[in-house]
Amino acid sequence: MLVVDKLKQTLENPLLFNLVQFAISGKQNITRRLIRENLHLKPGEALLDVCCGTGEFANVALGPYLGIDINPKYITYATEKYGAGKGHPEREFVADDITGAEFERRGLTFPKAMMINSLHHLTVAENEAVLAAVARVTTERFVIVDMDPTPSNPLSKFLAEQDRGDYIRPLAEQVALAQKFFKVEQSYTYYAGLCGQTILVCSV
Numbered sequence: 666m667l668v669v670d671k672l673k674q675t676l677e678n679p680l681l682f683n684l685v686q687f688a689i690s691g692k693q694n695i696t697r698r699l700i701r702e703n704l705h706l707k708p709g710e711a712l713l714d715v716c717c718g719t720g721e722f723a724n725v726a727l728g729p730y731l732g733i734d735i736n737p738k739y740i741t742y743a744t745e746k747y748g749a750g751k752g753h754p755e756r757e758f759v760a761d762d763i764t765g766a767e768f769e770r771r772g773l774t775f776p777k778a779m780m781i782n783s784l785h786h787l788t789v790a791e792n793e794a795v796l797a798a799v800a801r802v803t804t805e806r807f808v809i810v811d812m813d814p815t816p817s818n819p820l821s822k823f824l825a826e827q828d829r830g831d832y833i834r835p836l837a838e839q840v841a842l843a844q845k846f847f848k849v850e851q852s853y854t855y856y857a858g859l860c861g862q863t864i865l866v867c868s869v
């Protein structure tokens with residue numbers, strides 16, 4: 666196994682995944698602020714976090730929060746670190762496939778939703794299924810944050826090239842994907858620490 670493949674496998678461990686994210690992107694407070702502002706998030710409003718991973722962005726919420734991720738290891742970690750385990754019963758984490766019948770059967774709706782750093786891990790077909798599911802349950806606004814494959818900072822570009830995601834797309838392709846399901850009001854790039862990021866601000 667190549668060293669790079671071994672490293673990527675190691676990142677399946679939630680703690681190591683977060684350490685590497687922190688080393689590259691810092692605390693990501695700029696991302697949290699941009700998401701809140703662009704969602705027009707109000708106190709008490711429910712928020713859906715699609716592909717929530719280890720729950721690092723749960724504290725964007727100003728009210729009830731549901732994080733959903735298909736990886737049960739990440740969900741156990743998130744519940745202990747950011748949910749009920751840390752005195753936050755208003756933050757629920759579920760291990761489920763957002764595109765599956767079980768989630769649809771729950772019949773939930775959310776005024777606001779977010780999907781962070783996940784688009785580039787999924788194929789076009791997988792993204793379409795995830796975005797269609799989000800569009801079914803979101804009633805007002807949706808923000809997508811992802812990787813910028815062409816940041817001008819050379820170190821940031823190098824880091825983007827090392828990312829575990831196999832499908833890092835230019836911003837225009839990210840917008841084209843989102844436009845199939847949402848009205849994309851705004852899209853632009855920014856830096857979170859050394860990491861070049863994109864943000865797509867969508868309405869339903």
Ligand SMILES: C[S@@+](CC[C@H](N)C(=O)[O-])C[C@H]1O[C@@H](n2cnc3c(N)ncnc32)[C@H](O)[C@@H]1O
Pocket residue numbers: 715716717718719720721722733734735736739761762763764780781782783786795
């Ligand atoms: C790179 S992680 C992003 C985690 C988190 N949003 C963050 O920024 O820290 C992408 C996540 O998408 C999840 N995922 C992929 N397809 C999914 C699906 N259909 N339903 C729910 N989660 C999914 C994966 O398990 C993985 O944890």
